[in-house]
Amino acid sequence: MARWIRLYSAEEDIWSHYELDDEEWAVRQVDLHGPEQQPITATALEEVLRLRDQENLAALQSYERRYGVLAEGSLDGWRDAAQAAGITRQEFEAVWIRARQHLAQPEPTVANSAALAHALNDAAEPPLRPVPDQVAELLKSLNCPPRLAAHLRLVHDVAWQITDWVRQRHPHLDFDRQAVLFGAATHDIGKSLRIAELSGPGSTHEAAGRDLLLQHGFDDALARFAATHASWTDIDITLEDLLVSLADKVWKNRRVPDLEDLVVTRLAQASGQQPWEEYAALDELLTHIGDTADQRLTFQSAYPIHG
């Protein structure tokens, strides 16, 4: 027998509503985010399966970009979740209809692709490197919001400066510079699926971004950054992860002492230098990068979320 429930994630400030079948698998799902209860997901198993059966990957991706990704597997533990409650079918249908109407926005426009091309290619002061070609192609295929592309380009450029400095200062240090650059250029790519998180809080774009990259054939060593860029205190975090997180802060001159300390510790261990010496050198670099943060902020805000 079908049943309708809702659960709340305080961490993400998301109310999830489900229609469940008799095995408590999600048949339909609606997620509402934040105090405005903004719809971010309204997805149906039947529609997902139809697209999968057609093996139409592009259509499935476009569906998931628009309507979100359905929770898979049994939700039979839902009764233990925070503020879990049964709701009526009518209550579910009301949020479903509202969310579907909200998410059924017009198809991507020519204007969006033009603005996206500008965000990826426009000259800037100080000069801004382009993201790697494979990332630019991916962003275009996703019809990425122009502002997100501008952000990824800025963070990639700062990561380029940081990794260039690391390479020159510690020529024998073994780290994967290309992975850092890829990670910086894609870290927020999940926001192309969770557009509300481009202008508001939320972390659902992190796992969504990693999944999106995996779906596009990138291996986990590259896709991981989309999920790790905000969690630098995790036990298995690498120097590459830390450098992506650092670039994602310093581009706007945001200084995060505990993150910088972790970077300094790794560099001091690798070089045998005193931590204070490493800190002084890193501080000089980050101050230099921070001096042009205003130009970067102006660049980013010049590009629209929707083209």
Ligand SMILES: [Fe+2]
């Ligand atoms: Fe970011």
